[in-house]
Amino acid sequence: GNLPKFGVEVEDEDAMSLMVSQINTWNFDLFKFAVISKDHPLVSMAYVILQSERNLLRSYNVDPPTFIKYMFVIEANYHKTNPYHNATHGADVMQSCHVLLGYSVVEQVFTDLEVFAALFASAIHDVDHPGLSNQFLSNTSNELAILYNDHAVLENHHLATAFKFLQEDELNWASGMDDKQRQLFRKMVIDLVLATDMSKHLSLLADIKTTVESSKVAHNGKLVLESYNERMLVLQGIVHSCDISSATKALPIYKAWTERIIEEFYQQGDRERDLGLNLSPMCDRQNPSIEKSQVGFIDFIVLPLWETLGELMFPYCQEMLSQLNENRMYYFSRIPESPRCSIT
Numbered sequence: 001g002n003l004p005k006f007g008v009e010v011e012d013e014d015a016m017s018l019m020v021s022q023i024n025t026w027n028f029d030l031f032k033f034a035v036i037s038k039d040h041p042l043v044s045m046a047y048v049i050l051q052s053e054r055n056l057l058r059s060y061n062v063d064p065p066t067f068i069k070y071m072f073v074i075e076a077n078y079h080k081t082n083p084y085h086n087a088t089h090g091a092d093v094m095q096s097c098h099v100l101l102g103y104s105v106v107e108q109v110f111t112d113l114e115v116f117a118a119l120f121a122s123a124i125h126d127v128d129h130p131g132l133s134n135q136f137l138s139n140t141s142n143e144l145a146i147l148y149n150d151h152a153v154l155e156n157h158h159l160a161t162a163f164k165f166l167q168e169d170e171l172n173w174a175s176g177m178d179d180k181q182r183q184l185f186r187k188m189v190i191d192l193v194l195a196t197d198m199s200k201h202l203s204l205l206a207d208i209k210t211t212v213e214s215s216k217v218a219h220n221g222k223l224v225l226e227s228y229n230e231r232m233l234v235l236q237g238i239v240h241s242c243d244i245s246s247a248t249k250a251l252p253i254y255k256a257w258t259e260r261i262i263e264e265f266y267q268q269g270d271r272e273r274d275l276g277l278n279l280s281p282m283c284d285r286q287n288p289s290i291e292k293s294q295v296g297f298i299d300f301i302v303l304p305l306w307e308t309l310g311e312l313m314f315p316y317c318q319e320m321l322s323q324l325n326e327n328r329m330y331y332f333s334r335i336p337e338s339p340r341c342s343i344t
């Protein structure tokens with residue numbers, strides 16, 4: 001039978017159409033989209049971007065109903081109870097990636113398969129996230145840390161989870177791809193999701209900087225990327241930047257994501273306290289440091305990454321950088337006075 005227009009049944013088709021008309025904008029409101037899509041933000045986002053906007057499913061003989069069934073399973077395996085690492089975050093990273101890959105400086109630089117891999121990787125990159133960090137899983141000898149020997153534990157688990165479902169016949173939307181395409185697609189998705197591991201941030205950033213220095217922008221204003229490694233590096237940079245893009249979004253959206261990640265960190269801290277473990281940084285709800293932590297995260301992680309991406313994709317990403325600076329000022333101006341130490 002024919003699929004619903006947006007991949008999922010919605011109450012208000014006009015409201016949904018209006019939102020979908022904004023799908024290429026940076027300040028897209030994912031929280032509103034989650035409501036209008038009747039809590040299926042990831043299924044509808046994936047269908048709208050891959051089918052309606054980019055017609056990528058047809059390009060690779062992907063059966064849309066099978067793909068939708070698969071995405072419902074992926075969405076169901078994001079934990080609704082996670083304040084931050086839930087299906088809305090997966091849809092957010094996918095939509096952000098869709099916007100960056102739409103800029104002319106990278107458009108037509110990447111093949112359809114590379115674009116498909118980057119968007120799919122974004123959609124599945126945190127599936128079955130437990131709302132706990134790699135460090136916590138290792139510290140508590142969680143079975144996942146044992147399975148993956150403390151290395152990129154969550155990122156390996158997200159990938160294995162997504163690909164295991166693909167093994168099931170009624171979910172295997174990739175059966176229409178030829179073997180070579182499917183092999184390359186799998187390799188790229190693995191390389192992209194593994195690059196979302198925050199412990200790889202500094203080395204990834206250093207490599208992107210090297211590429212920016214050497215990158216030749218052709219006379220038609222398009223990036224010239226020679227090797228697979230260079231192309232993958234730029235895509236890894238795009239997906240990783242989208243994964244920590246909250247602070248580059250409009251302030252109300254950024255504040256909503258901040259509330260969510262902080263609550264998720266606090267819930268981890270509650271677990272650490274109960275277990276008698278040292279609390280991870282920023283995870284102690286009894287000693288909040290939200291403003292200072294956000295300013296620190298922006299100064300040391302987000303801004304250096306987005307400045308580099310802004311150089312690579314110049315003149316694009318300037319909207320992100322200006323919002324990032326405004327958002328930094330918002331939190332910087334609210335850092336509480338440290339209690340004056342009484343010199344006695």
Ligand SMILES: COc1ccc(/C=N/OCC(=O)N2C[C@@H](C)O[C@@H](C)C2)cc1OC1CCCC1
Pocket residue numbers: 133134198243244246247254257258261262265268280281282283290293294297
């Ligand atoms: C909107 O804010 C954020 C968006 C995204 C992220 C993503 N962080 O990824 C790293 C991570 O999850 N962990 C786990 C944590 C327990 O330990 C960490 C050292 C590593 C963090 C954000 O803010 C944090 C940083 C400053 C205040 C809160």
Ligand SMILES: [Zn+2]
Pocket residue numbers: 089093125126196243
């Ligand atoms: Zn993520």
